[in-house]
Amino acid sequence: QVQLVESGGGSVQAGGSLRLSCAASGAILSKQCMGWFRQAPGKEREGVAAIDSDGTTKYADSVKGRFTLSKDNAKNTLYLQMNSLTPDDTAMYYCAADARWYGRARLTSSDFAYWGQGTQVTVSS
Numbered sequence: 001q002v003q004l005v006e007s008g009g010g011s012v013q014a015g016g017s018l019r020l021s022c023a024a025s026g027a028i029l030s031k032q033c034m035g036w037f038r039q040a041p042g043k044e045r046e047g048v049a050a051i052d053s054d055g056t057t058k059y060a061d062s063v064k065g066r067f068t069l070s071k072d073n074a075k076n077t078l079y080l081q082m083n084s085l086t087p088d089d090t091a092m093y094y095c096a097a098d099a100r101w102y103g104r105a106r107l108t109s110s111d112f113a114y115w116g117q118g119t120q121v122t123v124s125s
Contacts, residue, residue, distance in 0.1 A: 002026040002097055003024070006020060010120075013124050014123055019079060020036065020093055020119060022036075023076065024097060025076065032100070033053065033098040033106065033111070034050065035049060037107075037112075046060065046107075047060055048080070051078070052104055053103075058105040058107060085123045090122050094117075094118045
């Protein structure tokens with residue numbers, strides 16, 4: 001059974017940084033695509049970034065150049081470094097894992113079978 005536990009959220013001012021972590025148990029990051037999604041109140045869940053088994057990453061246009069996705073296969077942990085945060089980045093951030101092995105990095109929520117509980121990120125102006 002795959003369990004994903006996010007951490008690292010919090011409140012920061014615009015221009016600040018946060019680093020989210022996702023500890024994955026029961027998943028194999030060296031073989032499965034992992035991703036981060038976010039959902040703001042009243043909005044649909046959107047893909048933020050994804051990384052496939054060989055480390056290829058994909059980012060939403062809104063975060064390119066500001067967010068960096070990485071993983072530590074040995075620790076089975078996914079990271080999202082978020083810089084130059086703006087109030088538009090305020091949302092609940094979710095870690096997700098694809099059930100398939102060696103899938104390509106995608107930002108579509110339906111491609112991910114396992115989800116964490118989320119960690120809140122709040123950016124004030």
